[in-house]
Amino acid sequence: DAGVTQSPTHLIKTRGQQVTLRCSPKSGHDTVSWYQQALGQGPQFIFQYYEEEERQRGNFPDRFSGHQFPNYSSELNVNALLLGDSALYLCASSWTSESSYEQYFGPGTRLTVT
Amino acid sequence: DQQVKQNSPSLSVQEGRISILNCDYTNSMFDYFLWYKKYPAEGPTFLISISSIKDKNEDGRFTVFLNKSAKHLSLHIVPSQPGDSAVYFCAASRSINTGTASKLTFGTGTRLQVTL
Numbered sequence: 001d002a003g004v005t006q007s008p009t010h011l012i013k014t015r016g017q018q019v020t021l022r023c024s025p026k027s028g029h030d031t032v033s034w035y036q037q038a039l040g041q042g043p044q045f046i047f048q049y050y051e052e053e054e055r056q057r058g059n060f061p062d063r064f065s066g067h068q069f070p071n072y073s074s075e076l077n078v079n080a081l082l083l084g085d086s087a088l089y090l091c092a093s094s095w096t097s098e099s100s101y102e103q104y105f106g107p108g109t110r111l112t113v114t
Numbered sequence: 115d116q117q118v119k120q121n122s123p124s125l126s127v128q129e130g131r132i133s134i135l136n137c138d139y140t141n142s143m144f145d146y147f148l149w150y151k152k153y154p155a156e157g158p159t160f161l162i163s164i165s166s167i168k169d170k171n172e173d174g175r176f177t178v179f180l181n182k183s184a185k186h187l188s189l190h191i192v193p194s195q196p197g198d199s200a201v202y203f204c205a206a207s208r209s210i211n212t213g214t215a216s217k218l219t220f221g222t223g224t225r226l227q228v229t230l
Contacts, residue, residue: 004157033217042118042203042220043158056217090157092218101146101207103218105157 002027004093004106012112013081021076021109025093031055032074033103034066035090043090049074050096078111086113117141118206120221127228133191135224137204140185144206148218149178149189152201161202162189194228201225 005024013019025032031050035043045058049068068074072093078085088110092103119138127133137147145166150158164171164178164187171178177190191198202225205218 035218035220040222042205042222043218045217045219048217058217092157101216102148102160102163104160105150107155107157 004091004104006089006091006106006109008109009107010110010112012114014114015081015083017081018077018079019081019111021078021089021091021111023074023076023091023093023106025072025074025091026104029093029095029104030072031094031096032068032072033092033094034074034076035092035105036060037088037090037108039087046076081113083113086111115140116222117144118204118219118221120202120204120224122224123222124225124227127194127226129196129228129230130193133189133194133198133226133228135189135191135202135204135226137187137189137221138185139187139206141206141208141219142185143208144219145209146207146216147178147180147187148205148207149176150203150205150220151198152203152223158203191226194226196228196230199226199228 033048034046037043048056052068063079065077088108090108091106094103148163149161152158162176180187201223203223204221207216
């Protein structure tokens with residue numbers, strides 16, 4: 001049973017460019033959340049997708065956008081990259097359940113903006 | 115505003131002894147708490163969780179205690195093993211709707227080192 005997968009593993013971009021990160025959820029999961037982890041910090045919630053719609057959003061600017069596909073996989077897009085966007089981007093999947101709050105994380109994509 | 119705090123950036127414990135990692139929160143709306151372990155170059159791995167209707171949850175060597183009145187939770191690892199060396203994150207969540215996996219709010223982590 002494959003866990004959460006993310007691609008690419010590492011990425012180097014220049015300020016002002018755009019980037020797309022990809023995530024495939026764990027089998028059986030229907031919800032995908034994205035987090036940004038800066039060095040020395042805990043993950044910060046960006047947004048969550050369920051049934052192909054953004055269901056919750058954290059305190060991130062509109063430059064951060066996403067998409068969920070019918071197969072539950074997801075993309076995170078960041079436009080007009082800033083140096084401060086350099087971080088580890090984590091995708092987490094979960095399933096909609098009355099008793100489930102656990103989210104399962106992928107290995108992350110390390111984004112460096114120069 | 116840091117709603118979940120882990121005030122100890124690091125902790126060193128001898129193998130076989132108990133490791134106690136602490137976490138404080140400020141938002142009384144949080145009703146579910148989780149601990150994650152993170153190795154370098156990997157994503158966080160879910161360890162154990164606790165609902166606010168309980169004050170203790172055990173899973174093998176791991177026990178989480180919740181003190182709602184103090185807005186404090188702790189993770190106990192007994193006995194500690196060298197493979198437990200990692201960064202531990204406390205996370206909190208609150209119910210939105212039935213069947214909704216809410217966003218997680220994380221602390222800044224505690225680096226645990228288990229020495230021989």
